[in-house]
Each structure stands twice: as C-alpha cells, then as structure tokens.
Amino acid sequence: MTVDVRTDPAPASVAPRRPARRRSAKPRLTxxxxxxxxxxxxxxxxxxVSRNYTAFFLPSPMLTWQGAVDLVRDGTLWDSVTASSTRILTGWALGVVIGVPVGLLMGCIPWLRLMLDPYIQFFRFVPPIAFVTLAIIWLGPGEASKVALIFYTTVFIVALNTLAGVLAVDDLRLRAARALGASPLRTLVSVVLPSTVPHVVTGARLAMGNSFLTIVSAEIVxxxxxxxxxxxxxxxYAKTEWVFVGILALGLLGYLFDWILRTVTRTTLRRYGVTF
Structure with missing residues (x-):
C-alpha cells in the first residue's frame, strides 16, 4: 500500500502586503x-524671455531674486507680508464668523431669507474697491478701513455658500430627523450643519482669494x-523687480493660507466623522 503524500503549494495569490503608507507615498512623490x-x-x-527685454520691462529671475534679498535684508518684505497677512486674516475671520450664522438663519427661516435676499444680491455685485474712498472717510486711513473692506468681500460669499448648503440638504433626512423626535436645534446640529460643511469650506476658500484682491487695492490707495x-x-522708484517680488509674495502667501485652511479643515472634521 502506497501513500501519496502531496504538498500543496502556497496559493499564488497570497503575497506580502505592503504598508498603506508606501502605496500612498509614491503618487504623492509623483x-x-x-x-x-x-x-x-x-x-x-x-x-x-527676459533676455530679450530690458530689466525695467521684464526683470530676470536672478534680478528678481536679488531684489527679494535686498528687501528681506532691510526688513521691508517681512513688514509688508506681516501687515497684509494681519489685515487679511482679521477681516476674513470676521466675515466667516458672521457669514456662516447669517447663511444658516437665511436657510432655516424663509421670511428672513426673503428680507435679506435683496441686500445680499445687491451688495455682492458691488466690488470692494468701490467702497475704498467711503471706508477711508468713515473709518480713517488706519487698519479699520482695510479690515472692513476684507470683511465686506468675505461675508457675502460665505453667507451665500452656507445658504446654498442649507437649501441643498435632502428633505428626506430632515423629515426622518423630525420623525425620530429631533428638535429643530437638534436637527440643525446633527443634520443641517454636517451637510453644509463642504459649502462653508468652499465659501471660505473663495472669500480668501477675494481678500487678496481687495487688500492690494486698499493698500495701494x-x-x-x-x-x-x-x-x-x-x-x-521704477523698480520693476520689486513689483515682481510683491506679486510672487502674494501668490505664495495665498497658496500657503489655502493649504493651511484645507489641511486644518480636513484634519478637524475627520475627527467628527465629516468628510468632503
């Protein structure tokens, strides 16, 4: 009697799994x-391209870099970045803090939405630069006028995006919450707010971009x-390279602010189970 002892080979499909971090690291590096x-x-x-033109018309990257180094050495660039950043963040934060509740109230209270809609639809088409003169007359040439202009350009964008988020909430979810005995406040916190978060974040990012447009106009005046x-x-002073330094600083600063906003928002909301 012979016994046929066979050793089954390991399944070909079984392979060591690579850590998820390595799989996600390659696309990120790409x-x-x-x-x-x-x-x-x-x-x-x-x-x-700059080699075909004069430095006054189009300074080279090296000349622009040298201009940036000079401005950093005498502290001008740092002071400029700090002043603009403070004005933008202050006005933008105030606009978000006021705009989100206004949008929520307009979305939840129909008669309030009808009353405020004409004002919002009117002022959102009036650019902030049109109010520069009035802001200086009413608030003076100090920081208050610049912050007020940033607030103006932020609050309507955030309020409208928040309102759109509230109106986009599925009515079935609202009726289900009511059927389960949720109070209006509970429904607002547990259903409306989580559904509105993506719209609020989008409005805040759009408002941040418009804040940079506004601050340049206000600071020039x-x-x-x-x-x-x-x-x-x-x-x-006919220093075109300084103009390029200012433009590059604005772009890099805006990119940094937007990246920080997206990163902080995603990290914070993931802890509460909200994704977008």
Missing part, C-alpha cells in the same frame, strides 16, 4: 515631482505698509 518640474520650467521660460503698498512704491 505629484510633488511634477509640481517642482513645472515650476522649474516656468522659471526657465521666464529667464529665456491708503497704506504705508503691506504688499500692495510695496508694489506701488516700486512703481514710483
């Missing part, structure tokens, strides 16, 4: 590499410091 390559190509094209003032001063 995105970073492509971004760096894109920036390098842009600087190269800028340098090649009436400010002794700030990136807008730096750009205007560079024009008066």
């Amino acid at each position: 995105r970073i590499g492509l971004s760096v390559l894109s920036v390098a190509l842009g600087i190269l094209v800028w340098d090649l 009436a400010a002794q410091s700030g990136l807008g003032s730096l750009i205007w001063t560079a024009r008066n």
Whole structure:
C-alpha cells in the first residue's frame, strides 16, 4: 500500500502586503515631482524671455531674486507680508464668523431669507474697491478701513455658500430627523450643519482669494505698509523687480493660507466623522 503524500503549494495569490503608507507615498512623490518640474520650467521660460527685454520691462529671475534679498535684508518684505497677512486674516475671520450664522438663519427661516435676499444680491455685485474712498472717510486711513473692506468681500460669499448648503440638504433626512423626535436645534446640529460643511469650506476658500484682491487695492490707495503698498512704491522708484517680488509674495502667501485652511479643515472634521 502506497501513500501519496502531496504538498500543496502556497496559493499564488497570497503575497506580502505592503504598508498603506508606501502605496500612498509614491503618487504623492509623483505629484510633488511634477509640481517642482513645472515650476522649474516656468522659471526657465521666464529667464529665456527676459533676455530679450530690458530689466525695467521684464526683470530676470536672478534680478528678481536679488531684489527679494535686498528687501528681506532691510526688513521691508517681512513688514509688508506681516501687515497684509494681519489685515487679511482679521477681516476674513470676521466675515466667516458672521457669514456662516447669517447663511444658516437665511436657510432655516424663509421670511428672513426673503428680507435679506435683496441686500445680499445687491451688495455682492458691488466690488470692494468701490467702497475704498467711503471706508477711508468713515473709518480713517488706519487698519479699520482695510479690515472692513476684507470683511465686506468675505461675508457675502460665505453667507451665500452656507445658504446654498442649507437649501441643498435632502428633505428626506430632515423629515426622518423630525420623525425620530429631533428638535429643530437638534436637527440643525446633527443634520443641517454636517451637510453644509463642504459649502462653508468652499465659501471660505473663495472669500480668501477675494481678500487678496481687495487688500492690494486698499493698500495701494491708503497704506504705508503691506504688499500692495510695496508694489506701488516700486512703481514710483521704477523698480520693476520689486513689483515682481510683491506679486510672487502674494501668490505664495495665498497658496500657503489655502493649504493651511484645507489641511486644518480636513484634519478637524475627520475627527467628527465629516468628510468632503
């Protein structure tokens, strides 16, 4: 009697799993590499084009870098970035704090929405630059006028996006909450707010972009410091490279603020089970 002893080979499909971090790290490195390559190509094209023009018309990347170094050494660039950042963050934060409750109330109370809608629809089409003169007359040339203009450009965008989020909440979810005995306040906190968060974040990001547009106009008209003032001063002294430094600083600062807003929002909301 023979006994056939067979050893089953290990299933071919069984393979050691790689950590999730390694799988997600490769696409991330690819995105970073492509971004760096894109920036390098842009600087190269800028340098090649600048060789055909004078430094006054189009300064080279090296000349712009030297201008940035000079402005950093004498403290002008840091003072300008600090002044503009403070004004933007203050006005933007006030706009978000006021805009979100206004949007929620308009979405939950129909008669309030009908009363406030004409004002919001009117003022959201009036650009903040139109109020620069009035802001200076009413609030003076100090910080209050700049902050008020940033607040103006933020509050309507945030309120409208919040209102859109409230109106987009599925009516079946609202009726289910009522059927389970949830009070209006409980329904607002547990159903309406989580559904509205993506719209609020989108409105806050859009408002941040508009805040940068507004601050430059306000600082050009009436400010002794700030990136807008730096750009205007560079024009008066025919320092085009300083203009480029101010523009680059605005773009990098806006990119940084938006990245911080997205990162903080996602990290915070994930703890509460809210994703978007």
